[in-house]
Amino acid sequence: MSGKKASRAAATEKKGKVLEIGAVVTNPGSSFENKTGGWRAMRPVWNKEKCTQCMICWMFCPDMAIPQKDGKRGETNFDFCKGCGICKSECVFGAITMEKEKK
Amino acid sequence: METHIPERISEFVNNGEFDCEMIYVESEHSAISAALGASATGVRSYTATASQGLALMHEILHVVSGMRLPVVMNVANRALSAPINIWNDHQDSMSARDTGWIQLYVESAQEALDTTIMAFRIAEDHKVMLPVMVCLDGFTLSHVYEPVDIPDQKSVDHFLPRFAPIFKLDTKKPVTMGPIGYPDSFMDFKKQQQDAFAEALQAIKKANAEFRSELGRSYGDGLVEPYLLEDAKYVFVGLGTICGTARVVIDRMRNEGKKVGMMKLKSFRPFPEDAIIAALKKADAVAVFDKAVSFGQKGPVFSEMESAFCNQARKPVIHSFIAGLGGRDITLGHIEDAFKKIIKERQPSVEWLL
Numbered sequence: 001m002s003g004k005k006a007s008r009a010a011a012t013e014k015k016g017k018v019l020e021i022g023a024v025v026t027n028p029g030s031s032f033e034n035k036t037g038g039w040r041a042m043r044p045v046w047n048k049e050k051c052t053q054c055m056i057c058w059m060f061c062p063d064m065a066i067p068q069k070d071g072k073r074g075e076t077n078f079d080f081c082k083g084c085g086i087c088k089s090e091c092v093f094g095a096i097t098m099e100k101e102k103k
Numbered sequence: 104m105e106t107h108i109p110e111r112i113s114e115f116v117n118n119g120e121f122d123c124e125m126i127y128v129e130s131e132h133s134a135i136s137a138a139l140g141a142s143a144t145g146v147r148s149y150t151a152t153a154s155q156g157l158a159l160m161h162e163i164l165h166v167v168s169g170m171r172l173p174v175v176m177n178v179a180n181r182a183l184s185a186p187i188n189i190w191n192d193h194q195d196s197m198s199a200r201d202t203g204w205i206q207l208y209v210e211s212a213q214e215a216l217d218t219t220i221m222a223f224r225i226a227e228d229h230k231v232m233l234p235v236m237v238c239l240d241g242f243t244l245s246h247v248y249e250p251v252d253i254p255d256q257k258s259v260d261h262f263l264p265r266f267a268p269i270f271k272l273d274t275k276k277p278v279t280m281g282p283i284g285y286p287d288s289f290m291d292f293k294k295q296q297q298d299a300f301a302e303a304l305q306a307i308k309k310a311n312a313e314f315r316s317e318l319g320r321s322y323g324d325g326l327v328e329p330y331l332l333e334d335a336k337y338v339f340v341g342l343g344t345i346c347g348t349a350r351v352v353i354d355r356m357r358n359e360g361k362k363v364g365m366m367k368l369k370s371f372r373p374f375p376e377d378a379i380i381a382a383l384k385k386a387d388a389v390a391v392f393d394k395a396v397s398f399g400q401k402g403p404v405f406s407e408m409e410s411a412f413c414n415q416a417r418k419p420v421i422h423s424f425i426a427g428l429g430g431r432d433i434t435l436g437h438i439e440d441a442f443k444k445i446i447k448e449r450q451p452s453v454e455w456l457l
Contacts, residue, residue: 014291017292023280024270
């Protein structure tokens with residue numbers, strides 16, 4: 001929604017952003033701009049020693065907030081983790097615990 | 104779903120006369136959702152419904168208009184339960200008046216066909232991009248036979264070129280449709296919709312005028328249609344087939360020297376306030392016939408007529424008649440009595456023609 005002029009018939013501009021009609025978003029992947037980690041009340045804490053790299057948490061995370069590279073998971077992306085706890089529930093090895101988020 | 108229209112369309116498709124994909128669904132909620140999805144892919148989309156079916160669509164009606172998808176739908180106007188009633192009134196579409204759809208009401212089968220063709224032109228105008236309901240009276244139009252001139256394909260294709268969407272779902276050029284609108288943008292999108300209705304006033308007039316020049320028929324200026332209105336002091340205002348009955352009464356009363364006329368309201372959304380004020384500038388009194396009620400308030404057309412004139416220095420006395428609910432007959436006598444009443448009484452009134 002940003003970086004372009006409102007050239008089309010019915011689009012409008014607001015604070016430098018183009019508001020396309022029907023709220024259509026024309027740049028793919030724009031959800032990266034909208035960091036939803038601030039919604040989190042509980043924070044998943046990853047215990048690397050208990051983790052077997054089975055990737056079940058990676059598979060189940062609904063926000064794709066658990067990165068994976070070459071078959072190894074990385075630290076949770078807290079810009080997008082909403083703290084739902086699905087990773088904790090699904091982890092067979094007890095490698096994830098939920099702790100109250102500190103402000 | 105409204106029965107006759109999809110039945111006939113399925114015959115066209117079956118006979119190979121109509122190149123279209125007909126989607127069979129399990130409910131009206133699904134029907135309008137399918138039309139929404141189809142429209143988003145950049146194809147012309149259409150459905151038809153009535154009464155409870157339109158009520159079941161209600162949630163998605165807002166989504167179609169909010170996503171600015173130019174779906175066209177015929178509504179065969181019928182009553183809403185309870186009590187159970189399948190006959191004609193306008194309660195179904197009037198209850199959907201705030202869903203962000205353009206609403207055009209028609210008087211005859213010919214007007215229904217012509218207006219449906221025009222509706223695509225209006226809806227798909229890039230300054231408009233709003234869905235359109237073409238409302239035709241259940242039974243009095245949906246279940247009767249009338250001679251209709253069907254324009255040839257070439258003429259229609261010229262009047263209505265291929266649909267050129269602004270956006271469409273395309274894997275080669277991906278876009279997101281129907282995303283969240285946070286408080287910092289939601290209201291701006293709603294303002295865009297409201298502004299599109301102002302554009303629609305022009306687009307409706309333009310479609311009507313071009314239909315006249317290309318296909319030889321038109322209906323007033325597309326927004327309102329006058330009948331013997333030029334010197335009329337007493338004016339009938341209504342929507343749909345009831346206007347045909349009013350024409351007969353007006354002819355009779357004109358023969359008796361009464362200065363009566365009609366303003367047929369064709370576009371209810373957008374509500375053509377300026378056109379109405381101009382059309383009724385010489386009127387002393389107006390009889391508004393509503394085939395619906397906004398419970399706890401008034402007839403919906405009547406309310407808006409009052410609203411249109413409330414800041415005008417010169418205004419007619421506006422009388423309300425609630426009539427024809429659930430298929431109750433509206434006779435020549437009812438309309439003649441209404442004229443006699445508004446000629447005699449100088450105070451606004453509300454009457455249910457029970």
